[in-house]
Structure formats: structure tokens, C-alpha cells
Amino acid sequence: MGKKVFKILSMFLAIILVLTSVVGCGSKDTSDETVTGSNNETTTEPTTEPTKEEEQITLTFWHTYGDGEEAQFKDVVLPMWEATHPNIKIEAVRQDGSQYHQMIVTAFGTGQTPDVARIDIVNTASYANQGGLVALNDFDGFDSSKANFLEGPLSTNLFRGNYYGLPLDTNCKAAVVNRNTLATIGLTEVPATLEEFLTAAEASEIPLISVSGVGDWDFYPYFWLFGGTLTDTEFKKASGYLDSQSSIDAMNKLVELNQNKVLTIKEVDGTADAWDGIKTGEYAMFFEGPWFFGSYEENLAQGIEAATIPTYNGRSASVVGGENIVIFEASKYKDASYEFLKFVTSEEVQLAMLDCGQIPVLKSLVSNEKVTGNPVWSIYMKQLESASARIPSPNHTEIGQVWSNAMTNIFVNHTEVTAELTNAAAQIDGLLAE
Amino acid sequence: MPYDMKKQMWKKNRKGLLSAFPFIAPGLLLVCVFVLYPMFFTLRIAFSDYQIVKREITWAGIDNFVSVFTAQNSSFWYAFRNNFLYAIITTPCIIFLGMFFAFLINNLSKGRTIFKVGFYLPVITSWVIVGLVFQYLFNSSNRGLINYVIVDVLHLSKDYIPWLLREWTGNAAIWIMGIWKNTGWAMLIYTAALQGISMELYEAASLDGASSWQKFRGIVVPMIKPTTYFVLVNMVIGSFNVFLQVMLLTSGKPNGTTSVLQFLLYDKAFNQFKFGEASAIGLITTITIILLTVILNRGLKLDTVDKEETL
Numbered sequence: 001m002g003k004k005v006f007k008i009l010s011m012f013l014a015i016i017l018v019l020t021s022v023v024g025c026g027s028k029d030t031s032d033e034t035v036t037g038s039n040n041e042t043t044t045e046p047t048t049e050p051t052k053e054e055e056q057i058t059l060t061f062w063h064t065y066g067d068g069e070e071a072q073f074k075d076v077v078l079p080m081w082e083a084t085h086p087n088i089k090i091e092a093v094r095q096d097g098s099q100y101h102q103m104i105v106t107a108f109g110t111g112q113t114p115d116v117a118r119i120d121i122v123n124t125a126s127y128a129n130q131g132g133l134v135a136l137n138d139f140d141g142f143d144s145s146k147a148n149f150l151e152g153p154l155s156t157n158l159f160r161g162n163y164y165g166l167p168l169d170t171n172c173k174a175a176v177v178n179r180n181t182l183a184t185i186g187l188t189e190v191p192a193t194l195e196e197f198l199t200a201a202e203a204s205e206i207p208l209i210s211v212s213g214v215g216d217w218d219f220y221p222y223f224w225l226f227g228g229t230l231t232d233t234e235f236k237k238a239s240g241y242l243d244s245q246s247s248i249d250a251m252n253k254l255v256e257l258n259q260n261k262v263l264t265i266k267e268v269d270g271t272a273d274a275w276d277g278i279k280t281g282e283y284a285m286f287f288e289g290p291w292f293f294g295s296y297e298e299n300l301a302q303g304i305e306a307a308t309i310p311t312y313n314g315r316s317a318s319v320v321g322g323e324n325i326v327i328f329e330a331s332k333y334k335d336a337s338y339e340f341l342k343f344v345t346s347e348e349v350q351l352a353m354l355d356c357g358q359i360p361v362l363k364s365l366v367s368n369e370k371v372t373g374n375p376v377w378s379i380y381m382k383q384l385e386s387a388s389a390r391i392p393s394p395n396h397t398e399i400g401q402v403w404s405n406a407m408t409n410i411f412v413n414h415t416e417v418t419a420e421l422t423n424a425a426a427q428i429d430g431l432l433a434e
Numbered sequence: 435m436p437y438d439m440k441k442q443m444w445k446k447n448r449k450g451l452l453s454a455f456p457f458i459a460p461g462l463l464l465v466c467v468f469v470l471y472p473m474f475f476t477l478r479i480a481f482s483d484y485q486i487v488k489r490e491i492t493w494a495g496i497d498n499f500v501s502v503f504t505a506q507n508s509s510f511w512y513a514f515r516n517n518f519l520y521a522i523i524t525t526p527c528i529i530f531l532g533m534f535f536a537f538l539i540n541n542l543s544k545g546r547t548i549f550k551v552g553f554y555l556p557v558i559t560s561w562v563i564v565g566l567v568f569q570y571l572f573n574s575s576n577r578g579l580i581n582y583v584i585v586d587v588l589h590l591s592k593d594y595i596p597w598l599l600r601e602w603t604g605n606a607a608i609w610i611m612g613i614w615k616n617t618g619w620a621m622l623i624y625t626a627a628l629q630g631i632s633m634e635l636y637e638a639a640s641l642d643g644a645s646s647w648q649k650f651r652g653i654v655v656p657m658i659k660p661t662t663y664f665v666l667v668n669m670v671i672g673s674f675n676v677f678l679q680v681m682l683l684t685s686g687k688p689n690g691t692t693s694v695l696q697f698l699l700y701d702k703a704f705n706q707f708k709f710g711e712a713s714a715i716g717l718i719t720t721i722t723i724i725l726l727t728v729i730l731n732r733g734l735k736l737d738t739v740d741k742e743e744t745l
Contacts, residue, residue: 102704108486130707132487268596270574270581329487397705402507408688412599427507 509690532620
């Protein structure tokens, strides 16, 4: 009898374990309530009035905001949304920034993507290429609303003639300068031209400009500043541009500056980190995004301030960064998601997020006094005028690797610049043609 | 065998199977879901063009393998070579050092535990922390200990060496990290094995006037041969799972020359969305490991060791 009970109990426990495993591994129901419809159908109309309980929906929104931005989003922006959209709940999920891309790729594989996500601008084309994002062109009012956005950030959403997202926030690199260090080489003001800076820097025995590495985000601004070009304006060809004489001259200039110990590359030379070096006064200048300036007053007290990147041969240069907001193809609530996109790119929300350092993407806010009156944001807004986007391609990672390999060969193995750029251009041509 | 007997045996076996089934079912199910299914799915997409979002799997024959082997600037052959080099270089070092330290610790009359913990500490230390420490050690200027000692203290070189940005120095850093991290594991296994050697053998050797080295060579090494085979096979298989060292130290730079198969697989899948090629690399790794295990088993006659020991 006891044996039989034991057997039945064992079987019962086994069945429970099996069921738990199956349920645990089952797909997640993304909706809170009973909203019906296929993937391609929208089942709810955004409304300002609460409707029947069964029409309540939840949109999952993934982001990688930091503490400050997340608090602002949850405490200020979300209540604004909830007041006007009581039937659409936003479940904002903060993800780890370092593994965010990998998490989205995994979510593609498991079909567990969120409805909406804030993603790095460089990933928009590759996600769109995989068919993971919704093209926004067909949504009502999209064509008229796209004219409201700054062209640079908006262009990062364009892939094969369609827009796969809206710019959410933007940034670029501008100069971070230490006035005390500048004074040691006889410069009492932040130089307007790089020529002026380089002449003064000749007196110094230690490198005065620092860059973290030779990757695209770090190194493109220097390459562009000295006259280099990557591709044609339509990003279809690198040969004839990356290996042009002006690009070769720009690279030779960078090599010369590195060898003369004016420009130090941390990754190659093993020198101090730029953030530390600028604070200790080791460096006079480096290029960085607006996030460097946590407390501008504290930085000013140390003689550190933001400035537009000094011009070389009459022109400045920088690289566009920032995030787009996109709708995933697997979302059940595409119209509601688009409504959320419109909301977070509205003037009101853009200004609210500006309070925590998210630079707006609307043309109407460029001359807003909140922007122009701020010593950091005004500089970055000004710098955006001369900032360029990295090559928008689904193969941007491989293009970045080709660039990085070429730079490593030039700066570490001291290979010939012309041959290296010609080879890199040919490889990038192949990747752009795919 | 008469039919009735067969029937009886089958009945008995069936009864046994039915009794055992509830106990093995959960484990079996989990193995099916988390091991067998992904394994066969990987096998399938290794021969397909897999579109992860659309869930489209189109038969592509051996295209993925051809692409992995022959694509322009493919770092596959570097990665494949580096895995073998990692096995060839780190395995003997780990075995020797593990055995050597275990012997020394075993001969201590006091403080064995402290030394065991000390040597085992790298094994349980986070890879990320160790990666950061090694990045500092191999920094390209005198901020790194190794450049400081070589250039500033010993004056063996005029220029600082960008260790992690060059092919062979980058690979050497990866090997050293692997050796440092795994020696403690081998030491612990050997310490356990040394406990099994009879003290009488040492005493007899002492009476014959054997030195410590002669005891090590003549008693320890042959007596712990099965343990050495175990460590050897584990280390060789482990060499084809190297990933974190590469990701943390070099990321395959320069030009993929310090890459390894697992890093290449990760890069293909997560950065390039080439899941077919990534699966092909996974399959190649599996086949290589199986072949190596068979060769090691045959070459070292591992399949006969246990029988000999028993006899």
C-alpha cells in the first residue's frame, strides 16, 4: 500500500515539475487584458477617454535611460501620458545598456520583443533589414510630422526609402577643454581654430589632445575635421572617397600628430583616460558627448568647459549620436505604439526630457530659450550643425570593424596609409553593396 | 531463448521502466527542451539561411560553411588556429603547474588549506574582474606593470609594447590568463589524487635514498596518470570553449588574429545576424571536439585505463 502511495506521489510530483517547466517556458502574453486581433491589426483606438475595461492595453517600452533620465521619464513624462491616454498603460522596462543590442537580438529570436523601444541610432538600419521594425510612412500624419524633426537625426531612421523610427534624442561630440592647461601653452581663450591650437601645442612635451580609441565613434570626428571623407553622400561607395587624396592627407596628419605626441590614442598609447586626464589637467582638450558635464558648475570651477570643436581649414566636424524610438513588427498594438511615439516626440515631452540632458530633436526647439540659455546644450546644438552621421547600413558593425582594423594597422603596425585606406575602401564597398 | 522467457523478461523490464519513468521524466524533458532541441535546431540552421525575425528557414546546403571558410577577411582560420594553439600551449602548462603545486602542498606539514585556497582563488574570481586586471597588466604604456618592468625597470626595450593590439602578444596575454585562471582547478584535482598514493611507496623510496625530484618523477607522475588523462581531456575540450578571455582582452584585434571560434560565433550571430554561419561555426567546433576526444581516447588508450586499474 505504502509503495503504491509513494509511486503515485512520485508521478504526481513529476507531472507538476513537467507542467511547471512547460508553463515557465511558454510564451509571454504581452497584453494585460483581452484585446484581440492579429499581428497586423490594431485593436484599439487611442482615445482621451477611458473606455470599457476590456479595451485597456499595455505597451511594453524598453529603454536604457540612466537613473536621472528614468526618474524624469517615470515621474514627469508617464503621468502626462496617463492623463491623456488612460486606456493605454506603458510598462517601461529599463535594460542593461552594455548588452542591450544582444538582448534585442535574442528577443527577435524568441518573439518576445517589446512593442516600442528606444534604440541606438546605428542599429535602426540593421533591425529594419531583418524585418523587425515597422515602417512608419503609412501612419496618418507621418509625412507632415517628419518635417518637424532635425534632418540629421531623422535621416538615421531612413532605410531603403522608408522611415523605421523617429528620432527621440540626439547628441554629438563637442570639445571639452581645460582652460588651465590651455593657459600653460599660452592660450587664454579657447582657440577658434585648430591651427592656432596646434601652433601653441608645439611648445608642450606631453600630448594635449586625447582620444579613447580608433573606433568609428571616437575617431571619425578627427578624420572628418582634417578633411577626410568616408563615402559618397548617399553612402553607396567608399572607393574614391575613403582613399581620396584628401582622406589620405587627413590620415597622414593624424599619424603625424600622434607621432609628435600632440594627439594621444589611449587604446594604442596606453595613456590616461580622457575623462581623468582632462580633470587632472594632463590634457587640454578632448571630444565627448554632453553626458560628460554632470554638474557644469563643478566643471567650470575646475576650469573645464564645453566648446565647439575648433575649425581646421575653416570647418568644424563632429559625429551624430543619439537614440531613435521604434515600433517592433511583433507588436499587437501598432497604432497605439505610434501614438506613443508621437507623444514622446512632442514639444512638451522633449522639453521635459531636456531637463535631464536629453537634447531635443525638433527644429522648433533649436532656438528655445531653455536650450540657448544653457551653456552645455547650446554648444552641442551649435555643434550639431557640423556633425555627420556614421554610415547608416545594416552592416554597420562590419564596416566599423573594417575601419578599426585599418586604423590599428596604421597606428600600431605603422603600415602605409594609402594602401590601408584603399584596402578598407574596397571592403566597405562590398559591405555597402550587400 | 524460448518465447515465454522473452515475454517474461520484457514484462519485468517494462515494469522497471514504468517505475523509473516518473523519476527520469522531468530530467529527460528538460534535456529534450534545453539540449536536444537546440542542438538539432542548430544543426538545421547551419545548413540554412535563417531569418531570425521572419522565422524563415531556407535550405542553403553548405553555403554557410563555404562562406565561413572562404569569405574575404574571414577570421575563421585565425580563430581555428588560435583554439589549437590555446590547447597546445595552456594544457601542458596547466597540467605541469597543477601537478607541481599539488605535490608541494601535499608535502607541507602546515598551512595546506591556506595554499589550496590561494591557488584556487583565481578559479572562483569573476572573469570580468580578472579581465580588468589583465588589461591593466598589459596596458600599452608604463601604466601597465609589464611595460613598466620591461621598459622602465629592466630597460629591455626602448618602446612600450601595445601587447593587446598585436597578434602574438595579444594571444600570449590570452594564454597567460587561461593558465593563471585554470591552474588552481588542476591543482585541486591533483591534490585529491595524491591522497590516494600509499605512504609506503614514499617510505620505500626514502629508504632507497630517492630525492624529492626522483619521488615526484618515479612515484607521483605514474601513480596519478589517470588523473592527468582526466585533466588533459577536460583542458583540451575546454580550450575550444575559450570566449571570455578574448572578449575581455582583445575582442579579436588586430584584424581577427586573436579571435577564437566561440568569439567568432558570437560576433556572427549577435553583431552580424548571420545565424547560419554562426551555427556552422558551432557545428565545426563540435565536430573538432568529438574528433579530438576520440583521438585522445585512442592515442592515450584512455578507454583501457579503468580496466587496467581494476585488474
